[in-house]
Amino acid sequence: MAEDKTNAAAYWSANLRLIFGSLIVWAMVSYGFAILLRPLLAGIPVGGTDLGFWFAQQGSIVTFIAIIFHYAWKMNKLDEKFGLGE
Amino acid sequence: MSQFAINILFVGASFALYIGIAIWARAGSTKEFYVAGGGVHPVANSMATAADWMSAASFISMAGLLASGGYFASSFLMGWTGGYVLLAMLLAPYLRKFGKFTVPDFIGDRFYSGAARNIAVICLITASVTYVIGQMSGAGVAFSRFLEISNTAGIWIAALIVFLYAVFGGMKGITYTQVAQYVVLIIAYTIPAVFIAMQLTGNPIPMFGMFGTHETSGVPLLEKLNSVISEIGFREYTADIDNKLNMFLFTLSLMFGTAGLPHVIIRFFTVPKVADARWSAGWALVFIALLYLTAPAVGSMAQLNLVTTVYPDAKGKVESYADAMENPIMYSERPEWIKTWEETGLITFVDKNNDGRIQFYNDKNADFNETASSRGWEGNELNVNNDILVLANPEIANLPGWVIGLIAAGGIAAALSTAAGLLLAISSAISHDLIKKTFKPDITEKGEMLAARISMAVAILLATYLGLNPPGFAAQTVALAFGIAAASLFPALMMGIFSTTINNKGAIAGMLAGLLTTLVYIFTYKGWFFIPETNMLPDNAANWVLGVSPLSFGAVGAIINFAVAFSVTKVTAPLPDEIRAMVESVRYPKGAGAAQDH
Known part of the structure; x- marks a missing residue:
């Protein structure tokens, strides 16, 4: 159970890191370059x-x-790596 | 065959297709009715999402908005697509894992509060009803122009068709019909664009042609457009703007709003797996982008065609644009398409200086008035409604009759598909969240289905009524629907997933604070409940707080929502353990399959 917990926590922080990086690119091209x-x-x-323009x-x-x-591609790999996919 | 017969043929064939699909995909259970049984292939689901998302406004109005708004209108393009990035990473997969039917379902359960659920229901209904009015009147315009019937009859026909497949098919019928509608609308949108890009730039791909060379003059197309329109007093299409704060916040509001609109979110409840929800968001954006990347090309090229129709000297290679714009065409020599659209009242002409010519220019530009009066012009004489740019596009470019028939079917498909999605969101909120969860928890599945169908039928009647008698706020859809979704629903959903501390009181206070500040800000400038003359301050940049337009306030409302929710949570009871466990569970895809069977 404890192992499950750390595993899940590692999965979630990997997800958060990925989201954070993606949001930087997202903001850079629209709010940055375009505006x-x-x-x-x-x-x-x-x-x-x-x-x-x-x-x-x-x-x-x-x-x-x-x-x-x-x-989506990265998350599918994370799902698999941490054994948390469906 | 006459144009009228061709239009009837195209629209009739598309209707036969939708009805056929509806009969094939009748819903048998509440699960099929609300979320199409949770078994729609991600690519099919994405096409349906795209059709659901691309409304009459996207299909009919957006190119016109771009043509008149130029660079600033890029906010619509970025806002209405960038929201899908937020959906794909911040909401869709987790809400799919949660595995329920509606958006208020999640908010009610996550914040363990009937009040939170009901606030979500109110937000959902207000945003969706505002939105659906525009669809009904859009369908009415398309019908009356192409099928030569009255606007009223057009709206009733649209209501009947939606009724047939939405009430009987539920989400399942709607989803598969939307797949067909997507195909119809995207073909209808791109074919004329390809023709026009070929004519003007020799490049068949509109999004490349837009940045290509204008063939007859040898200069880049956008440069040509800039020179032509700035000589009649309009802003250059690509000109940069000064107030970046407003553009920034407007784009952000549209993105938050897109991610928070319930009729879009429920699309991600229909796919089989959590991973599919992520892919589905990506594919949906691909299908949406096909239209959104084409729209600026349509807007800029149609605008150039329109202006050079009025000023034929500006068509080819031009030495001096100032000279070329001195001789607009005679009204008596105007092309056929101007005559057809004059009949609808969407193009009007008044010969202010009685010279028999059509002076089309920006008479609101004070700097240009001197030039205008030196040319003997006494005001703009041609008014062209923004909304006709796409619909009249094939006629302006002299395209064959079947392309016009296609545009008619496409415009109607865009309006119907969005209307159906909105009506489903409204009816499921009423039958599931209000009737089953709040007033009559012991209702049977059969009873709930009946309630869902009845509330859908009532919603259609209400939408039809409002489409026939549009209230003052119909034109304020963007401010109202996106403001509510951005300031209230989006932050609540996001905190529900990403925070393990925000509690019921925090969420309720946050949603109310975001919602009320946004509504008050909009009403202050637009009038209370959009009743004319009740606004407390004039709606212009000088009076806006820090120069923030009411249209852009949704993003500020969202920030207020987050701040209030965190502060109130700090001083109230901590989150119960079972809710914390629920938040943990939506974060991991494992076990989503089991969650479906409830």
Whole structure:
């Protein structure tokens, strides 16, 4: 039982670390590149506009998809590793 | 074949398909009715989620919002997709593990309180009802334009179709119908976009064409669009903005709201396993992104087409845009599609300076007025409703008749699929959370099913009534539905999963604090209960607290919710052990299979 507890705690903190890292990327592409940091990226041209604009209307969405699939894939491995999957 | 016959054919065929699916997928148990038996394949579930999510607003209005809002409107794109990242990591898998039917179910059990459950029910019903009004009136617009019947008859037909498959099929019927509706709506949205991207940029992929070169002039498409619209006084499409705080908070509110909207969350109760809930969120976003990545291309290209229709000199290679914009077309020479849309009242023309030409420009831009009056212009003469950009898109680009039929079927599919999902969320909250959990716990399964069907039928009638007589707040859907979901439901769900300390009193106080501050802030500027003239401060940036728009306040409300919940928990009794064990258990996927059979 005690072993189960530590196992479960380790699984949960691994999950939290993964969530935290994913949320940093999530915030970086949307709130960072697309909104607050857009003036900094203004020098990088992309098809008639700048990189910040591209992130606002295309890049952030594509990154969101990548984040979710990466998270799902990593969590499936964690489920297996800790024997907590279904 | 006439255009009318083609439209009837496309819309009729899609309806026959939906009804056929509904008959095939009739629900036999409450579990099938509420969560489709918990056995829908994750990819099919994701398509259904995408159709559920993409409303008449996404399909019909978003490209128009982008065309008129430009860069600031990117908040809609990021907000309505970024929320799925939060859902996939912070809510969906754990709520699936919890294994119940509704969102108030989780809040009521986790915070061991009937009051918390009922607050959740009220939030759910308010957000969903506001949302469903927009769907009914959206379906009405699509019907009346394409099937040449009155708006009223259109709304009644929409109500009847939803009634047939939602009341009999429940979540199972709705889910499989939504899969078909997704296919219809995405084909309808992308085909005209592909045609137009080809015409303008030579690139068949709209999201690449948007950043490509405008063929007839040889400059990048977005640069072309910027030059054309800034010469008639509009903001450049890609121009940066000054008030970043507002854009930041607005995007955050839309993301929290997306993750907290109950009709989206219940979609993740229908998959077989916890792992499937994670995959399902990813696939749902892929299916949603197909439309959302195309929308800015549709918005920018349709806007360019619209302006160059009015100012034909600006079409090709242009030396001076200022000269090109001096000669708008004669009203008598306007294209056929302007005439058809004038009949609906969604395009209007008034010849203010009596020169027989259509002056289309931004007369609210004070800096531009000098140029305008030097050209002899006396005000903007052409008003184009934002909502027609997508619907009129095929006509503006001279596409074949079947593409127009497809758009009609697609717009109706988008409205119906979202309406059905919302109605299910409303009816399950009433029959399951109010009737079974609060008033009549000894109700039989058969009785609960009947109650669910009756409350669904009542909800449809109410939605139809509100669609026919839209109240003042119909246009405020975004502020109200997303504000409530972001400030009240999302934080409560998140704390319920990630905190092993937040107790019943903390959660209730937090939800109420988030909800009330958000509502008061919205009502202060938009009018109490959206009744015109009852607002206490004018709704403009100068009067907003720290420049935060009422639309963006949901994120602030969420932060208040978190803060109050933590503070109240600190000074009240600690969480009971059995609830702590429950929180632990939703964190680990193991055992979710058993949790299904209850």
